[in-house]
């Protein structure tokens with residue numbers, strides 16, 4: 603569609619680089635202009651009118667998980683933002699997923715190399731976050 607398209611990358615440089623390449627390739631394949639990329643930390647900031655927020659594997663730390671949870675609530679409540687979360691089932695995510703505010707949209711097996719690096723994890727899911735606000 604038209605309008606601004608903002609893409610916030612990881613705070614880890616190598617992840618930002620890989621994500622940036624993936625986004626560029628995807629844009630080329632789909633014949634669209636690459637988005638504006640920023641690496642600011644938005645968690646805790648005043649919610650803007652984002653249409654969609656996509657998170658990938660960000661529930662790996664207790665403090666981060668808590669601040670993310672409350673910031674997403676604010677974004678959804680004040681802007682009606684759609685929130686999709688990809689997570690391989692880390693412990694910090696279990697507290698969240700046990701509260702019935704998530705709907706599983708898809709599930710994927712993790713590749714062997716990722717399983718080896720993350721003992722105990724075998725698949726990853728994409729969830730829609732629907733808090734009762």
Ligand SMILES: C[S@@+](CC[C@H](N)C(=O)[O-])C[C@H]1O[C@@H](n2cnc3c(N)ncnc32)[C@H](O)[C@@H]1O
Pocket residue numbers: 610611612613614617642643644645658659660662666
């Ligand atoms: C567990 S890693 C994800 C690894 C990725 N799934 C992979 O396979 O390489 C979590 C990522 O969240 C990023 N991150 C942490 N806090 C962030 C923030 N406030 N905004 C954007 N990214 C953040 C980290 O920099 C890191 O890249």
